[in-house]
Amino acid sequence: MRKIQKLYLNLYLIFILLLFYFPSQAQKNIESKIDSLQKLLTHTKADSNKVNILIQIAQIQRYTNPENSLNYSKQALLLSKEHKLPLKEAEILNMIGTLFRNMTQYDSAMIYHLSSIEIYEKLKISRGIAINFANIANIYNIQKQWDKSNDYYQKALKELEQAKDWRSIGIIYINIGSTYYQKINWVKAKEMHEKALSYIEKSKDEESKILAYANLSSIFFELNNDAQAIAYAQKTLISPNKTNGIVASVTMAKVFLKRKDHKAAEKYALKALQYAQDTKDLEKQIEVNTTLIDIYRYKNDLQAQIKIWEKINKLKDSLHQINLNAHNQSLEKRLENLRFKNQERVANEKQSKQEQIISRQRLYLVLFASMILIISFLGIIGYQKNKALKKAYEEIQQKNRQLNEQKEEIKLLNNNLENIVNVRTQQLQERNQQLEQYAFYNSHKLRAPVANLLGLYNIYLQENSAEEKEKILAYIDQSVKKLDDLVREIQRIVETDEHLSKAKSC
Numbered sequence: 001m002r003k004i005q006k007l008y009l010n011l012y013l014i015f016i017l018l019l020f021y022f023p024s025q026a027q028k029n030i031e032s033k034i035d036s037l038q039k040l041l042t043h044t045k046a047d048s049n050k051v052n053i054l055i056q057i058a059q060i061q062r063y064t065n066p067e068n069s070l071n072y073s074k075q076a077l078l079l080s081k082e083h084k085l086p087l088k089e090a091e092i093l094n095m096i097g098t099l100f101r102n103m104t105q106y107d108s109a110m111i112y113h114l115s116s117i118e119i120y121e122k123l124k125i126s127r128g129i130a131i132n133f134a135n136i137a138n139i140y141n142i143q144k145q146w147d148k149s150n151d152y153y154q155k156a157l158k159e160l161e162q163a164k165d166w167r168s169i170g171i172i173y174i175n176i177g178s179t180y181y182q183k184i185n186w187v188k189a190k191e192m193h194e195k196a197l198s199y200i201e202k203s204k205d206e207e208s209k210i211l212a213y214a215n216l217s218s219i220f221f222e223l224n225n226d227a228q229a230i231a232y233a234q235k236t237l238i239s240p241n242k243t244n245g246i247v248a249s250v251t252m253a254k255v256f257l258k259r260k261d262h263k264a265a266e267k268y269a270l271k272a273l274q275y276a277q278d279t280k281d282l283e284k285q286i287e288v289n290t291t292l293i294d295i296y297r298y299k300n301d302l303q304a305q306i307k308i309w310e311k312i313n314k315l316k317d318s319l320h321q322i323n324l325n326a327h328n329q330s331l332e333k334r335l336e337n338l339r340f341k342n343q344e345r346v347a348n349e350k351q352s353k354q355e356q357i358i359s360r361q362r363l364y365l366v367l368f369a370s371m372i373l374i375i376s377f378l379g380i381i382g383y384q385k386n387k388a389l390k391k392a393y394e395e396i397q398q399k400n401r402q403l404n405e406q407k408e409e410i411k412l413l414n415n416n417l418e419n420i421v422n423v424r425t426q427q428l429q430e431r432n433q434q435l436e437q438y439a440f441y442n443s444h445k446l447r448a449p450v451a452n453l454l455g456l457y458n459i460y461l462q463e464n465s466a467e468e469k470e471k472i473l474a475y476i477d478q479s480v481k482k483l484d485d486l487v488r489e490i491q492r493i494v495e496t497d498e499h500l501s502k503a504k505s506c
Helices: 002-019 030-043 047-060 066-082 086-102 106-123 126-142 146-163 166-182 186-203 206-222 226-237 242-258 262-278 282-298 302-445 447-462 466-505
Strands: none
Touching (some): 030 047, 047 086, 066 086, 086 106, 086 126, 126 146, 126 166, 166 186, 166 206, 186 206, 226 242, 242 262, 242 282, 262 282
16 A cells, blocks of 8 residues: 555656646756846836746745745735736635645645635636646545545546646546555556546647556556556656656566566666666655565575665665654644744734724714714704794794784774764765755756746747747746756755865865
């Protein structure tokens, strides 16, 4: 099982190298590259360029100095958020997630990967989503949670199929195959790696193809298919990649050992050991030396076995010390993070309390100012209402005075009216008397002379005697005079009445 875990870790490191772009491209002098980038950073004004430079510096140091890489990554993240560069923000979040994963801080790594996925989903970038799903799957794989790991690999595959990224799909299938390899399900591991190989061949990625060959050589050996194991191992050894060469050489050594060809087995084991020493991979050196012990056991070379056991023990001690140092550094880093988080929490609580006090003071100030404004407003309204009421009261008093005056006038008018009515009544009575007198004159006294005149006139017309006509004319003359007197009398009555009316009206 330990050998299987070592193989997976090796494949995992290769997966990281294949999926992500490294600006330095294995330059010899990393420090000079960082210095030149830092100088470029100071002279760059464009925000997007600053973010790119910070990312490059972080990527160069991600394995040599992960803490510095993390600091530069966080600077780039803040700058990308400040200037609203969501694509860069998602890329940096994913990068920080991988840094925390390499530092074995898996919970922090998961948070950053999920945040990156959220942004990529908004931007609808399938490949970005897939890379984060694959990284989360790797975290579960390291923790030996195979089912969760495969679930996230399947999610990554769905996204990559939409993007038609055959190379990345092939690498995902290699990782899925590696989980089945660790679960000792050789058949399923073979199926996944063959599927990976079919996708990688579409993308024409030779490096990934060699990785698939190396893994298939180990799988076919476990399936006791030595011919296929040798065929894939030989395809692997064509590549100059020493990491894949270790896997292929060990497979070849095991096949020849099974065939009892100890010389060939030793040859490939020593070749694998040389590759492991060149790559400074202590775990691989231990694994290859263990294979050499099996070879020397079959050769009955006890002296060689003892020497190799001594080497293995030294290698184990060195590896243990390295792991112990890494563990201590991880613990120190976690302790430092806890201290920082505790200080940050205390500072945040202090700041929060201060903000609460300031907020409360502001609230009281606002309430006090509001009360003053309300009181002032009510005072202004009260003053205006009081002024309006005072004005209305004065108008009412004025109207009351006017009403009293009108009342007095009406009273005087009523008194005068009574006198006027009495006077007018008396006038009407006198007038009636005059009218009755006038009517009497008109109907009786005036009628008689008129009737006499009409009668005398008719007699005058019928009379032939001149003497009689003279008499009649005398009578007519008397009647006319009498009529004239009556008319004068009537005129006098009328004039008297008019004078009286005018005098009383005045």
